[in-house]
Amino acid sequence: MTSATTEVGAAPRTGPRFAAPRRFGALCAGLLVATVAVAVLGVAIGAVPVPPSTVLGVVAHRLGLPVTPPDPVLDQIVWTSRLPRVLLAVLVGGGLAVAGAVIQAVVRNPLGDPYLIGVVPGAGLGAVTVIVTGAATLGGLTLSAAAFVGALFAFSLTFALGRKDGHWPPARLVLAGVAVGYLVSAVTYFLQTIATPTQVTRVLFWTLGSVSSARWADLLLPVMVVTLATAWLLLQGRRVDALVNGTDVAASLGLAVGRFQLQLMVVVALLTGTLVSVSGGILFVGLVVPHVARLLVGAANRRVLTVSLLLGAVFLPLADLAARTVRAPVELPIGIVTAAVGAPFFLWLLRSSGRGSG
Numbered sequence: 001m002t003s004a005t006t007e008v009g010a011a012p013r014t015g016p017r018f019a020a021p022r023r024f025g026a027l028c029a030g031l032l033v034a035t036v037a038v039a040v041l042g043v044a045i046g047a048v049p050v051p052p053s054t055v056l057g058v059v060a061h062r063l064g065l066p067v068t069p070p071d072p073v074l075d076q077i078v079w080t081s082r083l084p085r086v087l088l089a090v091l092v093g094g095g096l097a098v099a100g101a102v103i104q105a106v107v108r109n110p111l112g113d114p115y116l117i118g119v120v121p122g123a124g125l126g127a128v129t130v131i132v133t134g135a136a137t138l139g140g141l142t143l144s145a146a147a148f149v150g151a152l153f154a155f156s157l158t159f160a161l162g163r164k165d166g167h168w169p170p171a172r173l174v175l176a177g178v179a180v181g182y183l184v185s186a187v188t189y190f191l192q193t194i195a196t197p198t199q200v201t202r203v204l205f206w207t208l209g210s211v212s213s214a215r216w217a218d219l220l221l222p223v224m225v226v227t228l229a230t231a232w233l234l235l236q237g238r239r240v241d242a243l244v245n246g247t248d249v250a251a252s253l254g255l256a257v258g259r260f261q262l263q264l265m266v267v268v269a270l271l272t273g274t275l276v277s278v279s280g281g282i283l284f285v286g287l288v289v290p291h292v293a294r295l296l297v298g299a300a301n302r303r304v305l306t307v308s309l310l311l312g313a314v315f316l317p318l319a320d321l322a323a324r325t326v327r328a329p330v331e332l333p334i335g336i337v338t339a340a341v342g343a344p345f346f347l348w349l350l351r352s353s354g355r356g357s358g
Contacts, residue, residue, distance in 0.1 A: 016294070016295065016296055016297050016298035017295075017296055018296050018297050018307075019297060019298045024297055024303060027296065027297070027307065028306060028307070028310060031307070031310035031311065031313075031314060032310065034310075034314050035090060035310060035313045035314050038314050038317045038318055038321075039086050039087070039090060039317060040052050040055050040056065041321065042082070042085075042086040042089070042317045042318075042320065042321050043055045043078055043082040043083050043086050045321060045325060046077070046082060046324070046325075047328065047329065048074075048077055050074055050077060050078055050082075054070060054071075054074055054078070055078055057070050058070045058074065058075050058078040058079055059078070059079075059083070061075070062075075062079055084214040084215055084216050084218065084219060085211050085212065085214040085320070086317050086320070087214075087219055088211045088214040088218060088219060088222065088278065088279065089211045089214075089279075089316045089317040089319075089320045089334075090313045090316070090317055091219070091222045091223060091226050091275070091313075092211065092222070092275045092278070092279045092282065092285075092316055093285055093289075093312035093313050093314070093315055093316025093317065093319075094226060094230075094308075094309040094310065094312040094313035094316075095222070095225070095226040095229070095230075095271055095272075095274075095275045095309075095312070096114065096272065096275055096282065096285040096286040096289075096312060096316075097285055097286060097289035097290060097293075097308040097309060097311060097312030097313075097315075098226075098229070098230050098233065098271070098305055098308055098309050098312070099113075099114050099268045099271050099272045099275075099286050100112065100113045100114065100285070100286025100287055100289065100290045100308070101286075101289075101290035101293065101301070101304050101305055101308045102233060102240070102264055102267075102268050102305070103116065103117060103265075103268060103286070104290055105240050105243065105244050105301060106168075106170070106173075106240075106243065106261060106264055106265060106268075107170040107173055107174050108170045108244060108246075109170060109174055110291065111287065112174075112287075113283075113284075113286035113287040114268070114272040114276070114286050115181065115281075115283060115286075115287075116174060116177045116178070116181070117155060117158050117173070117177040117265070117268075117269070118154035118155055118157065118158040118177045118180040118181045118184060119151045119154060119155050119268075119269055119272045119273060119276065120151070120181075120272070120276055120281045120283070121154055121180070121181040121184040121185050121188070121281075122150040122151045122152070122153050122154025122155065122180075122184050123147040123148065123150050123151035123154075123273060123276040123277060123281065124147070124150070124184070124185070124188050124206070124207050124281050125150045125154070125184045125185075125187055125188045125191075126138070126141075126146035126147045126148070126149050126150025126151070126153075127143050127146055127147040127150070127203075127206050127207075127277075127280070128188050128191050128192065128203050128206070128207075129146060129150075129191060130142070130143045130146045131143065131195070131199050131202050131203055131206065132191045132192070132194065132195045132199050132203070133191070143206075144277040144278055145277070147273075147276060147277040148273045148274065148276075148277040150184075151269065151272065151273035151276055151277065152269060152270075152273055154180055154181070154184050155265070155269040155273070157180050158173070158176045158177045158180045159173075159176075159262070159265060161176035161179070161180065162175075162176035162177070166258045167247065167257050167258030167261060168258070168261045168262075168265075169247075204333065205280070205333050206280040206281070207280060207281050207335075208280065208281065208282075208333030208334065208335030208336060209279055209280035209281055209282030209283075209333055209334045209335040209338075210279065210280055210323075210331075210333055210334055211278075211279050211320055211334065212324070212331060214278075218278050221274060221278075222274055222275060222278060225270065225271055225274040225275075226271065226275075229267050229268075229270065229271040230305065230309060232267060233264075233267065233305055234302055234305055234306070236260075236264070237300070237301045237302030237305070238302075239255055239260060240264070240301040241299075241300065241301050242255055243255065243257070243260065243261070243264075244299070244301070272286075279334075280333075280334075280335070281335065282316070282334055282335050282338055283335055283338060283339060283342070284335075284338045284339055284341075284342030284343065284346075285312055285315065285316060285338055285342070287342065287346065288342040288345055288346055289308050289311045289312045289315060290304060290308045291346070292311055293307040293308040293311060315338075316334070316338070319334055319337040319338050319341065320334050320337075322337045323336070323337045
């Protein structure tokens with residue numbers, strides 16, 4: 001755990017490329033432009049191609065700007081079908097990346113992500129219970145609500161088991177999260193054995209993630225949660241930096257370690273639970289993206305969170321675009337694409353860090 005602490009808390013040996021203020025600002029501006037460009041591209045590409053100029057025209061018309069009214073069919077495709085999907089991918093990608101960055105800092109482990117603390121397996125249990133046994137089993141909860149409740153349940157269990165002497169030692173918290181994840185997953189797998197073939201297909205798509213069913217009504221809560229959670233976490237940047245250096249160091253600086261750990265993880269659990277409940281268990285975003293951010297800007301958590309948010313907002317819409325075009329008209333679960341990209345990159349990152357330490 002000591003070596004993991006060093007890797008997460010320290011900047012890469014070669015030095016971050018965008019640590020200087022001007023370069024950091026240029027990087028953020030570039031990622032903002034990339035986010036908009038990817039969003040337009042995601043809306044434009046599909047079974048019915050829509051020119052980017054038409055995409056922008058539809059958005060401008062819907063916002064009440066004085067532009068020529070678009071074709072009604074294209075307006076329906078862009079505004080009702082594709083734009084909510086792309087925007088949800090932007091929100092989920094950015095939010096999961098922020099959650100992963102915070103978890104890695106709290107547990108001081110480079111493998112930290114929302115799956116590690118049981119949130120994703122818990123959400124999966126809630127969703128699969130509704131799919132297989134019906135909403136009445138959980139008191140009439142919808143699939144998204146059941147997933148959110150399951151996520152918070154697993155998180156609460158992890159935190160209860162990981163507590164020791166009023167705070168949460170990173171090693172103990174990780175072990176508790178792994179144990180809870182396996183326990184919850186066992187129940188989930190059992191439910192799949194009694195599911196019908198149609199239910200199994202729904203379970204597969206949910207557990208691997210998808211934003212295909214996104215509607216405008218689905219965006220309000222994620223927008224609020226991602227905005228408020230990210231803003232609060234950015235304000236805590238220096239306190240998180242102190243926590244990364246060790247609980248003893250943080251306590252010597254006057255930080256109430258146990259209470260601050262609890263605050264951080266509650267915010268992360270609410271953030272992750274909200275996003276997973278509307279998109280399913282999308283893996284590797286919260287694991288890989290924060291590492292890329294640290295390679296670019298160093299270990300300062302405010303910068304890591306900012307860049308992680310923007311990188312995730314670019315990465316997941318691209319993954320969703322690939323998921324619905326690689327085998328069109330058949331759509332792949334988005335988790336397959338994120339794993340196919342994230343796993344090789346993480347192995348490369350691991351090998352590169354091994355060479356550096358050698």
